[in-house]
Amino acid sequence: MRILSGKDLNKTYVNRDREVRPLQHVNFELHQGEILGIVGESGSGKSTLLKVISGIEKPDSGKLYHLENEYTGQGPEKTGKFLRMIFQDAYGSFDPRMSMERSLREGSDESREEIMRVIGEVGLTEELLSRRPRHLSGGQCQRMSIARALLSHAGVLLCDEITSALDVTTQAQVIKLLLEIRDLEKISIILVSHDLALVSMICDRIMVMKDGVVVEEGKTEKVIAEPSDEYTCKLLDSIIAV
Ligand code: ADP
Ligand code: MG
Numbered sequence: 001m002r003i004l005s006g007k008d009l010n011k012t013y014v015n016r017d018r019e020v021r022p023l024q025h026v027n028f029e030l031h032q033g034e035i036l037g038i039v040g041e042s043g044s045g046k047s048t049l050l051k052v053i054s055g056i057e058k059p060d061s062g063k064l065y066h067l068e069n070e071y072t073g074q075g076p077e078k079t080g081k082f083l084r085m086i087f088q089d090a091y092g093s094f095d096p097r098m099s100m101e102r103s104l105r106e107g108s109d110e111s112r113e114e115i116m117r118v119i120g121e122v123g124l125t126e127e128l129l130s131r132r133p134r135h136l137s138g139g140q141c142q143r144m145s146i147a148r149a150l151l152s153h154a155g156v157l158l159c160d161e162i163t164s165a166l167d168v169t170t171q172a173q174v175i176k177l178l179l180e181i182r183d184l185e186k187i188s189i190i191l192v193s194h195d196l197a198l199v200s201m202i203c204d205r206i207m208v209m210k211d212g213v214v215v216e217e218g219k220t221e222k223v224i225a226e227p228s229d230e231y232t233c234k235l236l237d238s239i240i241a242v
Helices: 046-054 100-106 112-121 126-130 138-151 168-185 196-202 220-225 230-241
Strands: 002-015 018-031 035-039 061-066 083-086 156-160 188-193 205-210 213-219
Touching: 002 046, 002 188, 018 046, 018 188, 018 213, 035 046, 035 168, 035 196, 046 083, 046 156, 046 188, 083 138, 100 112, 100 126, 100 138, 112 126, 112 138, 112 168, 138 168, 168 188, 168 196, 188 196, 196 205, 196 220, 196 230, 205 220, 205 230, 213 220, 213 230
Parallel strands: 035 188, 035 205, 083 156, 156 188
Antiparallel strands: 002 018, 002 061, 205 213
16 A cells, blocks of 8 residues: 655755755655665755755755545644654753653653553663663664654654664664554555665665766665666665775
């Protein structure tokens, strides 16, 4: 079942009289229970695409659908019912003055029992709930932002470089957690990263972006084994080289 999709999305910014086109005729589909990876070098338009999908930014043209319902032009207060963003800077996504428990409670009307259940599911313990964000490690804070998203029952998580600020071991743990919660909660995930190796580990399908254009799209195994675009080959070579 197709849960989220976009048709012919376009977005142009003007930076000091110079036009930048981070989205050019972009189409995408996200299916129920799927993890879709979006990869590409810095500046290729990945974050812009997530901002447009989430309604933080509006596309200049094109259409967005949740199931069969068009939601183009709706902001985060509306889209928050079916999708949630998780950002690279987990610390910055929480109010620094609030305890974690208060932050989690503000975003949802769930019982304390449900909050405890989700805290356990993301691999955290109760005692961390009394802390403020700066008294958590980067990995713990990112797990808290995943917990907050799960408590909203949004169904779709949009993850923008969520492991980029973490050390390698913690990165692997957070990635493993995404797989676990996809299975447990039956959610769908878009995972944006500049790191093709990481994306190819857990994604069912991959989209490759370059200069605002989707240059390749397909099942992960196929994109890795038989890349059809020269740019994807370059990204693959850079993995093999390290
Ligand atoms: P990525 O996430 O792939 O690194 P972005 O989507 O952040 O790429 O950016 C794509 C291009 O759009 C870049 O050239 C960036 O400078 C430009 N851009 C992104 N957001 C804005 C904005 N709010 N105003 C002007 N230009 C922007
Ligand atoms: Mg980005």
